[in-house]
Amino acid sequence: MESNMVFLPIILAVLGLIFMFIKMSWVKKQDAGDEKMKSISKSIKEGALAFLNAEYRLLLIFSIIASVALFVISQLVETTHWIIVIAFIIGAIFSALAGNIGMRIATDANARTTEAAKTSLPKALQVSFGGGTVMGLGVAGLAVLGLSLFFLLFVAMFVTGEGSFYDEMTVALEALAGFSLGAESIALFARVGGGIYTKAADVGADLVGKVEAGIPEDDPRNPATIADNVGDNVGDVAGMGADLFGSYVATVLAAMVLGNYLIRDMSSVTPFTDAFNGMGPILLPLVIAGVGIVASIIGTFLVKIKDNSAKEAEVQKALDFGNWASIIITLVASWFLIRWMLPETLQMNYFGEGLKEVPSRHVFYSCMIGLAVGALISAVTAYYTSLGKKPVLNIVKNSSTGAATNIIAGLAVGMKSTFLSVILFAAAIYGSYALAGFYGVALAASAMMATTAMQLAIDAFGPIADNAGGVAEMSELEDHVRERTDILDSVGNTTAAVGKGFAIASAALTALALFAAYVTFTGIDGINIFKANVLAMLFVGGMIPVIFSALAMESVGKAAMEMVQEVRRQFREIPGIMEGTGTPDYAKCVDISTKAALKEMILPGLITIITPIIIGLLFGAEPLGGYMAGVCVSGVMWAIFQNNAGGAWDNAKKSFEAGVEINGEMTFKGSDAHKAAVTGDTVGDPFKDTSGPSMNILIKLTCLVGLVIAPILGGHSANTHKNAKEIRVEMKDAGGDQVEAKITVKTTENGETKTEVKEVKGTDEEVKKEIEKHE
Amino acid sequence: MESNMVFLPIILAVLGLIFMFIKMSWVKKQDAGDEKMKSISKSIKEGALAFLNAEYRLLLIFSIIASVALFVISQLVETTHWIIVIAFIIGAIFSALAGNIGMRIATDANARTTEAAKTSLPKALQVSFGGGTVMGLGVAGLAVLGLSLFFLLFVAMFVTGEGSFYDEMTVALEALAGFSLGAESIALFARVGGGIYTKAADVGADLVGKVEAGIPEDDPRNPATIADNVGDNVGDVAGMGADLFGSYVATVLAAMVLGNYLIRDMSSVTPFTDAFNGMGPILLPLVIAGVGIVASIIGTFLVKIKDNSAKEAEVQKALDFGNWASIIITLVASWFLIRWMLPETLQMNYFGEGLKEVPSRHVFYSCMIGLAVGALISAVTAYYTSLGKKPVLNIVKNSSTGAATNIIAGLAVGMKSTFLSVILFAAAIYGSYALAGFYGVALAASAMMATTAMQLAIDAFGPIADNAGGVAEMSELEDHVRERTDILDSVGNTTAAVGKGFAIASAALTALALFAAYVTFTGIDGINIFKANVLAMLFVGGMIPVIFSALAMESVGKAAMEMVQEVRRQFREIPGIMEGTGTPDYAKCVDISTKAALKEMILPGLITIITPIIIGLLFGAEPLGGYMAGVCVSGVMWAIFQNNAGGAWDNAKKSFEAGVEINGEMTFKGSDAHKAAVTGDTVGDPFKDTSGPSMNILIKLTCLVGLVIAPILGGHSANTHKNAKEIRVEMKDAGGDQVEAKITVKTTENGETKTEVKEVKGTDEEVKKEIEKHE
Numbered sequence A, B: 001m002e003s004n005m006v007f008l009p010i011i012l013a014v015l016g017l018i019f020m021f022i023k024m025s026w027v028k029k030q031d032a033g034d035e036k037m038k039s040i041s042k043s044i045k046e047g048a049l050a051f052l053n054a055e056y057r058l059l060l061i062f063s064i065i066a067s068v069a070l071f072v073i074s075q076l077v078e079t080t081h082w083i084i085v086i087a088f089i090i091g092a093i094f095s096a097l098a099g100n101i102g103m104r105i106a107t108d109a110n111a112r113t114t115e116a117a118k119t120s121l122p123k124a125l126q127v128s129f130g131g132g133t134v135m136g137l138g139v140a141g142l143a144v145l146g147l148s149l150f151f152l153l154f155v156a157m158f159v160t161g162e163g164s165f166y167d168e169m170t171v172a173l174e175a176l177a178g179f180s181l182g183a184e185s186i187a188l189f190a191r192v193g194g195g196i197y198t199k200a201a202d203v204g205a206d207l208v209g210k211v212e213a214g215i216p217e218d219d220p221r222n223p224a225t226i227a228d229n230v231g232d233n234v235g236d237v238a239g240m241g242a243d244l245f246g247s248y249v250a251t252v253l254a255a256m257v258l259g260n261y262l263i264r265d266m267s268s269v270t271p272f273t274d275a276f277n278g279m280g281p282i283l284l285p286l287v288i289a290g291v292g293i294v295a296s297i298i299g300t301f302l303v304k305i306k307d308n309s310a311k312e313a314e315v316q317k318a319l320d321f322g323n324w325a326s327i328i329i330t331l332v333a334s335w336f337l338i339r340w341m342l343p344e345t346l347q348m349n350y351f352g353e354g355l356k357e358v359p360s361r362h363v364f365y366s367c368m369i370g371l372a373v374g375a376l377i378s379a380v381t382a383y384y385t386s387l388g389k390k391p392v393l394n395i396v397k398n399s400s401t402g403a404a405t406n407i408i409a410g411l412a413v414g415m416k417s418t419f420l421s422v423i424l425f426a427a428a429i430y431g432s433y434a435l436a437g438f439y440g441v442a443l444a445a446s447a448m449m450a451t452t453a454m455q456l457a458i459d460a461f462g463p464i465a466d467n468a469g470g471v472a473e474m475s476e477l478e479d480h481v482r483e484r485t486d487i488l489d490s491v492g493n494t495t496a497a498v499g500k501g502f503a504i505a506s507a508a509l510t511a512l513a514l515f516a517a518y519v520t521f522t523g524i525d526g527i528n529i530f531k532a533n534v535l536a537m538l539f540v541g542g543m544i545p546v547i548f549s550a551l552a553m554e555s556v557g558k559a560a561m562e563m564v565q566e567v568r569r570q571f572r573e574i575p576g577i578m579e580g581t582g583t584p585d586y587a588k589c590v591d592i593s594t595k596a597a598l599k600e601m602i603l604p605g606l607i608t609i610i611t612p613i614i615i616g617l618l619f620g621a622e623p624l625g626g627y628m629a630g631v632c633v634s635g636v637m638w639a640i641f642q643n644n645a646g647g648a649w650d651n652a653k654k655s656f657e658a659g660v661e662i663n664g665e666m667t668f669k670g671s672d673a674h675k676a677a678v679t680g681d682t683v684g685d686p687f688k689d690t691s692g693p694s695m696n697i698l699i700k701l702t703c704l705v706g707l708v709i710a711p712i713l714g715g716h717s718a719n720t721h722k723n724a725k726e727i728r729v730e731m732k733d734a735g736g737d738q739v740e741a742k743i744t745v746k747t748t749e750n751g752e753t754k755t756e757v758k759e760v761k762g763t764d765e766e767v768k769k770e771i772e773k774h775e
Helices: A007-029 A035-076 A083-119 A121-158 A165-213 A225-267 A280-301 A312-341 A361-385 A390-399 A403-416 A418-450 A452-474 A479-522 A532-573 A586-619 A621-658 A672-713 A764-774 B007-029 B035-076 B083-119 B121-158 B165-213 B225-267 B280-301 B312-341 B361-385 B390-399 B403-416 B418-450 B452-474 B479-522 B532-573 B586-619 B621-658 B672-713 B764-774
Strands: A345-350 A354-359 A660-662 A665-667 A724-733 A738-749 A752-763 B345-350 B354-359 B660-662 B665-667 B724-733 B738-749 B752-763
Touching (some): A007 A121, A035 A083, A035 A452, A035 A586, A083 A225, A121 A280, A165 A225, A225 A672, A312 A452, A312 A479, A345 A418, A354 A361, A354 A418, A361 A403, A361 A418, A361 A479, A390 A621, A390 A660, A403 A621, A403 B403, A418 B532, A452 A479, A479 A621, A532 B418, A532 B621, A586 A621, B035 B083, B035 B672, B083 B121, B121 B165, B121 B312, B121 B479, B225 B345, B225 B418, B225 B452, B225 B479, B225 B586, B312 B361, B312 B418, B312 B452, B361 B418, B361 B621, B390 B403, B390 B660, B390 B672, B418 B479, B479 B621, B479 B672, B532 B621, B532 B672, B586 B672, B621 B660
Antiparallel strands (some): A345 A354, A660 A665, A738 A752, B345 B354, B660 B665, B724 B738
8 A cells, every 4th residue: 555655645536526526416407497597697607618718728829838938948958858848738727627617517506506595595505515515626636636647657757766766756846846837827817817807897897887877786787797797707716716726736746845855854864765665755745635635525514504594604604614624634634644654753954954853743733833824814814804893894984084094994904914914924934844844834835725625615605606696686586585695695705805815825835835845946055135136136026916916906997997888888879778678788798808808917927927037047046036035025915915905895895785883873885985985895806806816826836937947047956966875775565574675775976876776675674784784 | 634534524524514504594594574474484383393392202212211222232242332322312313403403494494485486486496495405414414423423433442453353343333333223213203203293184184174174275274284284394304304314324334334344355365454544445435425415515506597487397407407416526526535445456255156356446336326226216206106107197097987996096006116116226236236245235325325415405395395385375475476386396296206216215225235234243144035934034024014004004094083073173163264263273283293193103113123123032133134134125115116106196186287188088176087086195195105205214224223233143253253363454654665564463262362563664565575474
């Protein structure tokens, strides 16, 4: 079993995918309602697929160019194999596939949720959460499957035992980085494009429909209403799916790279050997991810409410219960996995402090830190963005003196929310590093991401419920249906905000792990910001998230303007729209959003990918490290600031729906204060749905690009040691007290390597003595 | 002459102060107008002084606590002398004095400018610019005088020749850092307090007066109008004066520290000797600063316009001419000073690259880079914030669809403006370091700051003209008077925006120089962000400017709310205000602003000062370095973002005054688009006048605090070398071809130092041989 450990995550991933198909067919079997509902659902699905198809055509061009560039790199750099191109392409396809599966099921589940809500709220939750589950398992299953299969392939290709294990494994992991790069590139475009699409449609539909024409949200007379509902799917579902797929892959990859580094550290003391082909620390994160899939499946069974009388609190509790169950299962499993797969004592090289002995349970504590900080940062996010809490109430209060004070208050809330989040995050870095070095940091991130399937199920359930409400409104169903979908939608809004807190926390930890992997890949001594060129690039890196956000916000503005003009034109030129006798041209609005989103996502996408390449080639590895750090530091601040300001503005506006007390007076929708709050929400929309969430991908992709070009910038540090001796032992149980061992001794002198292989069989003691001879 | 070089800056500083007194008495001799004007001017002056006095009382408490803390530090750390406390106190007093002088003359000059504008625009410019000149020379003169005198004292006290020159000089410069710390601490409180004051009064006066009561700006019926005019003085004059005083001192100090470091580098090759008591590189920045004062005086004579027909463009041209003249004079003088005061070839230790030979003219090129980048960043700022340029026009266009789109556009402009500014800034670091190491970076900053007197004269002229307009309005003078002061005011707005660009550029370079000084003071190897604790603190540092900005903005909000309620109360309760028969209670509004500003400035001030101390003590020198870098990177972004967004919103609003074309239609004041623009401007006010400019001081003060506590965190690097030999030679001309030389040889073995002194006299050749014997 142990020596074929890599098959375990493959089996678990396939299990997840099988369960996904079962759940998918269950959702599809549900009744999709009457003809009108079906037709609306179909329009949304078609619009969403039309966007995805148009996006894929554009991404195909990008992928071809990127593949050629990668191929050229692989030809120039000795240690990079051309197979990285294949990994990149498959990574891109898997990422797109993950988004696509999610979007198809989400657009199938919306009308079915509405239909279920006619009779039963528990059923409606089951259907909408079922849709989310399909997406979550699709993303997690594909990620673990892709990573494991490629790892199997690359180990077979590159880890032949001819060169040093560390160097060969580095080549294998570098090729695997291609898979991650492909996934993350698609994620960037999907997130930015989806974010622009959804907000352009939303703002366009609201400004003309709600404000100018005075018709309610999701009213079928509004030409942009289908585009608006499509937007929820391409932004919140497909965009988020690709985003988390990318995070998940990147996190596990980074942990594997650092596992390899750990093996090297340990080999410097005694030959590293374990039952897992000497790859335990590398396989551990992959296995934890696989176990997380099973834990998530178990968790989904626990998400249940009893009857139609349930309110938001019960639904939230059901989701929380399922979530915590899967987290705790993963944590308990990690304890045993770590004991099983890691040696009891690890030797880790702490930068500047030399080799330290670290008990393997410290890795488990790092995992706990990761989970704790993920949960706490989510809680901080919830505090700053939730209805009825002080920050949102403060924005509400400031709405009474006009839009300006509302905006100032919202900006201040977003800014202030960085305090606790960053302190927690810094504590996580500090703590997990102190416990188990950068391997600890990477495993903290891995643990956080292990239950991605469950997280995503909870996240994706929101937009499905939102769409279900839209279908109910457009089909003019009875009020109690909309009330039920509204309960689900409201919970979905909270989980969306919390999910963003989780996403940025995991992205930041992932970026750090990638950053650590980058330093080890390039073999530089560290990143010293006392060198002026490194410091200069730290500043340049700090500027990129700001510019990226500005471009994303401007794009939303431009696209929304076009949409506004089109909606106005339709109201003006199509007779009978307002009376309900004329049919609006929904497709035209979908088309405008699609074209604008695709056009506008190109520039920010290219800046993200090309800038680190230019800096790396012009200035070298260490300044690029400074640049990466700058992007991370600034990106984390701007992500938290924008997400939380946007979330707080949104709920400040929503507060007026139920009525709020300002200076002793109850204030409602339609008041001047409410109008000021609507202005704040409109500013917050691109913050929280376009530029804010893009920061996650920006920081991860920056570090990934760095990682992929690392071999060009500096040779692997192992290569720089011209004289080295490496001993590698593979042991197998040979029945009784006998063991078989294959001892490989590699001696490098003046750059030339000689390899000696010896196979021995005997008792444990005998084999150990034989090994010692070679040291 | 050469060996008493330190007296040159003293003489030049005194010259500047004498000229200041001449100019001051000239301004005071001008006619201050009729009784009403005098009374208004007096009210403004009294309000401003009342604020300053209240502020001083609070700062006295702070200074006492800080002094005690410093004294404790000086007792605990061997290398820190208690005299640093005196330096700190004098620094604080000088900084307060600089602000005070400026504010007194500004409040004297306002009514006199109005009176002059009755008959002559050239005269009005002369008076208002004269007021600015007094302030500029006061700041520069006090800064150079204080630095030089303390330097003289500390050299006499500490550089006795008993220990190594480098170590003794380090102690002297550390004590001098106390002077800078005192200055910068006061600057922080003055900037933040002044910024809160001015915006609370401004927003309060506008919201109730302009919007609710519908009376024009500066109308005497508005109870907050005096507070508003006082605010211009305490924020834009006293606050800015203290800010630039702090920058100026910190820049020169940092350059001196790096000069000492340069001497050490050069001593490691051959004994360092020059005609300036072996202190040429340390004295150079001080002398350049002194020469800059004279250059500024010459420049002020060139600021002139011909006649009353002059418009904004002519006034701007006159200011530009004077400014460029003083810059070019300084630059030319620097060329000769560098040739005279530095050896032709310098040996500099480049981190990680070892010792390099650098021709001294490279230091001059660094100065040129500093001046060029300062000018270019100012130009970028002007582009993003000027009337009629694309960014402002874009905000204007987006105002037509409401406040939300105006806000989004403004935020995007601020964010986008970081791009070029940061690229320029990074290029400055990169270039000046490549040319002449961190000494080059520090001299780039010094050159940029050398003409501070002129810069400040131009900056301070703006609020004087603004106040002059207020006096004209409140005294109900003829329209042509207000038109003339409006021309000056309008130019003043542009120079204020450009001045902010210059201030952040210089603050950032200064912070870098301080950062470099910090690394050398602590004697650490560098700041490696690949260490997890350093990286964690980089994130914490990055968060501080965000939190600081949030606190400052919230403070303005709270204070403005109080002001709004008071103004509303007065309108309600004092009979006859609106008819002009009742007199508003101006003093009450002044009092509210004063109290609110003082209360609210405490928390951000303490965070700035205490956080680095805690981090340094808890985590050590290298993590503190990471923290400092985080504050700098994030602070620069947020400063540029906030200043430029605020400036652009302001001018977008102003665009409507003359009328703008939006989608082919002329749009004016009072339109919906204009109202949206007013909202944007209100959001921008705390951005550009409170939180934005505070970032400068935040980053400088963080680095200064680090510098002052550096000796606690790690011994000087020289002390860590237990075995060392240092040779020092002082040469004097002894008539004919004879020279006298005093050779001091210090040998340190196992921490014990022996000193041998030998005096020789002979020809150049003979003395050189004698020196070589000791090497």
